[in-house]
Amino acid sequence: MFDTEKYSKNELTNGYKNDGTKLKVLIVDDSMAQIRLLGQMLKSVGYEIAGEAYDGGNALIGYKQLSPDVVTMDITMPGMEGDEVVKNIIQYDSQARIVMVTSLADKGHIIDCINSGAKGYILKPIISSQIYNTLITLKKAATGD
Amino acid sequence: MDKKLLVPFINAGSEVIYELSNKKPRPGKASIIGKKTDSLGIVIIIGITGDISGRIIVDLSPNQAHKFSEVILQEEIEKDNMELIESAIGEFGNILSGRAITKLNEMGYHLRLTPPTILKGNELEIYDQFSRMLVIPFLTIFGEIFLNLSVKHSNH
Numbered sequence: 001m002f003d004t005e006k007y008s009k010n011e012l013t014n015g016y017k018n019d020g021t022k023l024k025v026l027i028v029d030d031s032m033a034q035i036r037l038l039g040q041m042l043k044s045v046g047y048e049i050a051g052e053a054y055d056g057g058n059a060l061i062g063y064k065q066l067s068p069d070v071v072t073m074d075i076t077m078p079g080m081e082g083d084e085v086v087k088n089i090i091q092y093d094s095q096a097r098i099v100m101v102t103s104l105a106d107k108g109h110i111i112d113c114i115n116s117g118a119k120g121y122i123l124k125p126i127i128s129s130q131i132y133n134t135l136i137t138l139k140k141a142a143t144g145d
Numbered sequence: 146m147d148k149k150l151l152v153p154f155i156n157a158g159s160e161v162i163y164e165l166s167n168k169k170p171r172p173g174k175a176s177i178i179g180k181k182t183d184s185l186g187i188v189i190i191i192g193i194t195g196d197i198s199g200r201i202i203v204d205l206s207p208n209q210a211h212k213f214s215e216v217i218l219q220e221e222i223e224k225d226n227m228e229l230i231e232s233a234i235g236e237f238g239n240i241l242s243g244r245a246i247t248k249l250n251e252m253g254y255h256l257r258l259t260p261p262t263i264l265k266g267n268e269l270e271i272y273d274q275f276s277r278m279l280v281i282p283f284l285t286i287f288g289e290i291f292l293n294l295s296v297k298h299s300n301h
Contacts, residue, residue, distance in 0.1 A: 033233035103243030
């Protein structure tokens with residue numbers, strides 16, 4: 001697994017709130033591998049994995065039930081795609097904090113997601129050299145900074 | 146196949162394999178094959194829609210799929226955990242295709258991808274009903290893997 005110890009000790013990149021409690025994240029992706037990779041990385045820096053959803057419909061249900069601090073959302077999924085799910089979640093909670101996860105296949109689509117209310121995006125593949133940027137983006141979104 | 150469509154796929158394949166394996170792959174010479182070719186055992190099929198349409202097929206052996214999965218997930222995986230291996234290499238195909246499509250979109254195309262489909266089998270054949278396929282080999286630290294392309298400009 002990635003060496004994430006230094007990131008768990010850095011307040012810009014770790015998964016803790018100012019009061020020391022864990023930030024709750026909902027991971028939405030149709031790929032079991034991606035959920036596992038992202039989940040393990042986020043847990044290792046302090047996040048609590050509140051839930052996982054493999055499609056847009058379950059993402060909305062999961063959001064309503066779990067009230068996560070932040071959602072990571074794949075863009076390309078079967079059925080309802082990421083931008084549509086963002087709209088639905090934002091319609092339910094205008095303060096929702098959602099970060100798109102993408103391989104940048106469609107920049108226009110990312111812009112659509114941001115316009116719909118997503119707070120940012122992180123890039124796939126998640127590799128060592130990008131962990132810092134990934135975690136900073138997520139922490140900023142999760143804490144509203 | 147239009148040559149300018151080819152370069153983004155070669156570059157995307159090289160970049161993504163390098164990022165994942167930390168070792169630059171060596172792209173081999175692209176060649177056009179017939180409508181049918183034997184697979185190494187596992188294929189990832191990703192559809193392209195938009196200004197061009199067709200398929201990207203990544204062809205690799207079960208052993209390569211296992212090793213790629215381990216580098217993607219950064220952990221050891223049991224060889225018989227096919228569900229996880231298939232999910233990981235599907236993601237690999239997704240990322241590679243996404244990178245290529247990004248490059249094409251930057252050239253002015255408007256393209257989208259479909260989620261990956263994975264097929265496996267001992268005597269699997271890759272077959273395209275409509276056109277000949279172009280094959281790009283990549284020599285990786287896990288042996289040679291193949292990118293099969295079958296794309297054409299869409300009629301709008």
